[in-house]
Amino acid sequence: xxxxxxxxxxxxxxxxxxxxxxxxxxxxxxxxxxxxxxxxxxxxxxxxxxxxxxxxxxxxxxxxxxxxxxxxxxxxxxxxxxxxxxxxxxxxxxxxxxxxxxxxxxxxxxxxxxxxxxxxxxxxxxxxxxxxxxxxxx
Amino acid sequence: xxxxxxxxxxxxxxxxxxxxxxxxxxxxxxxxxxxxxxxxxxxxxxxxxxxxxxxxxxxxxxxxxxxxxxxxxxxxxxxxxxxxxxxxxxxxxxxxxxxxxxxxxxxxxxxxxxxxxxxxxxxxxxxxxxxxxxxxxxxxxxxxxxxxxxxxxxxxxxxxxxxxxxxxxxxxxxxxxxxxxxxxxxxxxxxxxxxxxxxxxxxxxxxxxxxxxxxxxxxxxxxxxxxxxxxxxxxxxxxxxxxxxxxxxxxxxxxxxxxxxxxx
Numbered sequence: 035x036x037x038x039x040x041x042x043x044x045x046x047x048x049x050x051x052x053x054x055x056x057x058x059x060x061x062x063x064x065x066x067x068x069x070x071x072x073x074x075x076x077x078x079x080x081x082x083x084x085x086x087x088x089x090x091x092x093x094x095x096x097x098x099x100x101x102x103x104x105x106x107x108x109x110x111x112x113x114x115x116x117x118x119x120x121x122x123x124x125x126x127x128x129x130x131x132x133x134x135x136x137x138x139x140x141x142x143x144x145x146x147x148x149x150x151x152x153x154x155x156x157x158x159x160x161x162x163x164x165x166x167x168x169x170x171x172x
Numbered sequence: 173x174x175x176x177x178x179x180x181x182x183x184x185x186x187x188x189x190x191x192x193x194x195x196x197x198x199x200x201x202x203x204x205x206x207x208x209x210x211x212x213x214x215x216x217x218x219x220x221x222x223x224x225x226x227x228x229x230x231x232x233x234x235x236x237x238x239x240x241x242x243x244x245x246x247x248x249x250x251x252x253x254x255x256x257x258x259x260x261x262x263x264x265x266x267x268x269x270x271x272x273x274x275x276x277x278x279x280x281x282x283x284x285x286x287x288x289x290x291x292x293x294x295x296x297x298x299x300x301x302x303x304x305x306x307x308x309x310x311x312x313x314x315x316x317x318x319x320x321x322x323x324x325x326x327x328x329x330x331x332x333x334x335x336x337x338x339x340x341x342x343x344x345x346x347x348x349x350x351x352x353x354x355x356x357x358x359x360x361x362x363x364x365x366x367x368x369x370x371x372x373x374x375x376x377x378x379x380x381x382x383x384x385x386x387x388x389x390x391x392x393x394x395x396x397x398x399x400x401x402x403x404x405x406x407x408x409x410x411x412x413x414x415x416x417x418x419x420x421x422x423x424x425x426x427x428x429x430x431x432x433x434x435x436x
Contacts, residue, residue, distance in 0.1 A: 044244050046245050075199070076333065079204065083206035083243060083245055094175070095174060102173050106173075119285070143247055143249050144275060152279070160272070161276075164272060
């Protein structure tokens with residue numbers, strides 16, 4: 035099955051498992067940018083990053099995200115993107131998911147994987163738990 | 173659907189194109205450029221030993237990698253792994269701990285995502301949330317407070333979209349504790365301008381300063397500012413009298429309802 039990787043502003047990098055025939059796209063969605071209330075500074079930073087990705091094959095379009103993805107997808111295409119925690123971005127991902135319920139949401143690799151969740155009351159509680167695995171003491 | 177141009181004769185042409193795309197107002201653009209090439213250059217130049225020693229100083233050896241981490245250009249794990257290949261734990265611990273702060277805030281958020289704009293705990297300032305103004309005054313938004321160092325830091329925020337971490341703490345403390353404005357108003361303002369603006373790290377850092385996600389409020393005095401600004405701010409201006417006191421005196425002024433001693 036052909037795949038389309040939809041990049042968003044929390045995952046501006048070439049997908050690691052890109053295969054021949056896959057497409058990877060970013061959609062410049064002005065409404066979304068306005069919702070985020072980003073200054074021109076932030077927009078330029080993102081766009082500069084996109085320009086580099088485009089040199090490697092990323093396609094950059096301007097559209098409403100859901101409408102734009104509709105132009106790129108058919109029943110033989112799998113849509114893939116990456117999980118994000120930003121609430122406004124999550125709303126956008128949810129909108130896409132409503133339109134394509136089979137959207138595959140890949141996790142973004144965290145700093146470390148722990149079998150047991152660390153304590154979160156204060157940073158120093160957390161740090162006591164993660165320091166050794168993070169610095170390679172064990 | 174319109175395919176966008178991604179090749180430009182120069183940076184000015186790119187900036188003009190982006191401005192037209194989103195109808196953004198004319199405003200300054202950061203000298204920090206996006207892209208993996210820039211991120212790789214910065215990560216290659218990262219010296220965690222110098223970082224550990226100097227990171228609290230405005231002139232210190234900081235990485236400026238946060239915009240790239242925020243946008244997924246590079247991952248914190250890849251950075252930590254890269255450092256592990258070249259430095260022993262004792263030499264990379266300071267930088268890795270900063271990566272861990274990010275991971276920590278994200279885990280806190282993941283546990284209760286609906287609380288991202290809520291006070292995590294009550295203020296420990298002797299005031300209630302209702303005592304803080306809900307919106308940011310124009311003089312702060314525009315860098316026209318009349319307090320020289322504060323205006324200098326705001327100018328950097330507006331012009332560069334990036335602030336040294338200590339400058340972020342100073343500005344947040346000024347907004348919340350000297351001006352008694354809700355942290356949420358300041359957090360929204362930072363998110364608009366910081367090119368590394370990550371809502372989770374940003375909001376919880378503001379709450380850490382405000383004391384709604386810490387045991388005590390963070391504030392500073394002129395000696396501290398002078399020490400860490402390291403000549404980068406005009407610390408001798410007369411408008412800085414509001415900071416020129418001991419911590420006990422400032423605490424009594426800023427938090428008059430508290431009865432016990434507070435730290436910073």
